Amino acid sequence: MEATDILVDWSRAQFALTALYHWLFVPLTLGLTFIVAIMESIYVKTGDIWWKKTTKFWMSLLAINFAIGLATGIIMEFEFGTNWSNYSWIVGDIFGAPLAIEGLMAFFMESTFFAVMFFGWDKVSKKFHLLSTWLVAIGSNLSALWILIANGWMQHPVGMKFNPDTARNEMVSFAEVFFNPNGVSKFLHTVSSGYVLASLFVMGISAWYLLKKKDILFAKRSIIVSASFGLIASLFLIVSGDESAYNVAQTQPMKLAAMEGLYKGKSDAGIVVVGVLNPKKDISNDEDPFLFELEIPSALSFLAYHSTDSYVAGINDMIYGNKEHGIISTKEKMRQGSLAVNALRTYKDAKKQNDSLKAKEALEVFEKYQKYMGYGYLDKASDAIPSVAISFYSFHTMVALGSWFTLLFILALYFTIKDKIASNKIILRMMLFTIPLGYIAQESGWIVAEVGRQPWAIQDMLPVGMATSNIASSSVMITFWLFAILFTGLLIAEIKIMLTQIKLGVEGGH
Numbered sequence: 001m002e003a004t005d006i007l008v009d010w011s012r013a014q015f016a017l018t019a020l021y022h023w024l025f026v027p028l029t030l031g032l033t034f035i036v037a038i039m040e041s042i043y044v045k046t047g048d049i050w051w052k053k054t055t056k057f058w059m060s061l062l063a064i065n066f067a068i069g070l071a072t073g074i075i076m077e078f079e080f081g082t083n084w085s086n087y088s089w090i091v092g093d094i095f096g097a098p099l100a101i102e103g104l105m106a107f108f109m110e111s112t113f114f115a116v117m118f119f120g121w122d123k124v125s126k127k128f129h130l131l132s133t134w135l136v137a138i139g140s141n142l143s144a145l146w147i148l149i150a151n152g153w154m155q156h157p158v159g160m161k162f163n164p165d166t167a168r169n170e171m172v173s174f175a176e177v178f179f180n181p182n183g184v185s186k187f188l189h190t191v192s193s194g195y196v197l198a199s200l201f202v203m204g205i206s207a208w209y210l211l212k213k214k215d216i217l218f219a220k221r222s223i224i225v226s227a228s229f230g231l232i233a234s235l236f237l238i239v240s241g242d243e244s245a246y247n248v249a250q251t252q253p254m255k256l257a258a259m260e261g262l263y264k265g266k267s268d269a270g271i272v273v274v275g276v277l278n279p280k281k282d283i284s285n286d287e288d289p290f291l292f293e294l295e296i297p298s299a300l301s302f303l304a305y306h307s308t309d310s311y312v313a314g315i316n317d318m319i320y321g322n323k324e325h326g327i328i329s330t331k332e333k334m335r336q337g338s339l340a341v342n343a344l345r346t347y348k349d350a351k352k353q354n355d356s357l358k359a360k361e362a363l364e365v366f367e368k369y370q371k372y373m374g375y376g377y378l379d380k381a382s383d384a385i386p387s388v389a390i391s392f393y394s395f396h397t398m399v400a401l402g403s404w405f406t407l408l409f410i411l412a413l414y415f416t417i418k419d420k421i422a423s424n425k426i427i428l429r430m431m432l433f434t435i436p437l438g439y440i441a442q443e444s445g446w447i448v449a450e451v452g453r454q455p456w457a458i459q460d461m462l463p464v465g466m467a468t469s470n471i472a473s474s475s476v477m478i479t480f481w482l483f484a485i486l487f488t489g490l491l492i493a494e495i496k497i498m499l500t501q502i503k504l505g506v507e508g509g510h
Contacts, residue, residue: 025069031198033137087467102146110139152183199230207431249304255452270295337376
């Protein structure tokens with residue numbers, strides 16, 4: 001393996017490590033802030049001291065999660081400068097804008113009122129404290145909004161123009177970037193998944209109290225709030241997931257094909273409910289993609305294009321092309337991309353030599369083929385295919401677990417309302433042991449989103465291999481293991497602190 005390949009792989013591994021660890025903390029914060037705000041609203045409305053104790057207990061766990069999650073987020077943003085400086089140079093004008101707004105507006109509001117929320121119980125009025133709690137919830141979700149708009153732009157770049165003189169993409173429409181359908185659907189789907197995780201977290205811990213026959217009133221009330229909030233979020237998650245899949249079909253058809261293990265495109269395409277991929281299958285053979293599959297007929301066509309008889313392109317269509325359906329082959333995109341890359345190089349050389357005529361001609365060629373410039377950096381057509389196995393299994397794991405969560409919320413609500421939850425140990429154990437499944441679903445969703453768009457740092461524009469910094473791979477390897485140790489230590493610390501707080505209980509902790 002060449003040195004550059006080693007550098008790219010370790011840079012990707014380090015960023016993936018940071019992102020996966022960071023996402024263990026973020027979704028809980030997104031959802032738990034709103035659950036705490038709802039509980040405090042009930043306390044202010046009723047004056048019931050037990051609701052105050054309930055609110056303060058969950059707020060203490062929120063504080064632990066918030067503090068430790070902050071460290072991983074800061075490191076991730078630094079990595080854009082250390083490991084991905086080429087990426088930062090090429091798209092920093094666009095990508096940096098929402099991140100700057102997140103830091104200046106959303107995070108500032110979130111962190112400011114967090115101090116009031118956590119330390120101001122006896123220092124400010126009830127209503128002002130409640131307002132601070134809601135502003136923390138809104139601020140944390142606004143932070144997610146700007147970050148996910150930035151990520152949505154990476155998945156579908158809009159509102160910019162490439163400047164051949166600086167070799168940078170420059171923003172021409174902030175509105176297009178902000179209202180990018182991919183960014184909007186990604187935000188709605190991601191935050192609602194965070195609400196689901198937080199609901200599972202609260203519900204599962206409450207189930208533990210009921211199993212231990214401890215703090216019964218607190219546990220039942222927490223289950224009512226979390227299961228209600230979680231059920232609403234789950235139903236919205238289905239709607240936002242449908243919209244997200246629709247946007248993927250329009251802008252990232254290769255990702256959609258990988259998610260479903262679809263090699264040969266077809267009309268009336270079905271969604272695979274359960275399936276086992278054939279490890280021998282690739283684009284060079286006629287092996288069946290699946291060893292076993294169970295699908296819903298026509299569902300993928302409807303999901304992708306809102307019509308059951310629509311044609312859904314497969315991996316082979318996009319690699320080899322399909323004239324009947326107007327799909328350009330990857331090889332042709334690579335040819336046009338190479339023309340654009342060479343024309344840009346010629347343009348810059350001509351500018352240095354003050355050859356205006358040659359520069360003008362080169363610029364015309366570049367603008368003609370610019371759309372596929374990113375493909376000009378690929379070595380072979382198959383490089384445009386993401387890992388089908390990782391995309392497929394991650395996607396189906398996420399969907400299967402999401403379905404289970406919805407059912408569990410319904411069961412928890414039903415038995416709690418009927419006042420039978422405390423005696424139903426089977427449901428209580430299900431609630432408790434579903435907490436880690438919530439995290440698996442979260443990580444699976446991000447793996448689908450990020451692995452599914454490989455090899456692109458910016459979809460169809462900038463391959464990952466062109467986005468890295470020119471640094472020694474050994475430096476990245478060393479920091480990878482240092483971060484792995486640090487993040488693991490932080491995670492263990494969070495779990496230990498939370499378990500200690502949970503064992504103390506509502507009365508013991510306050």
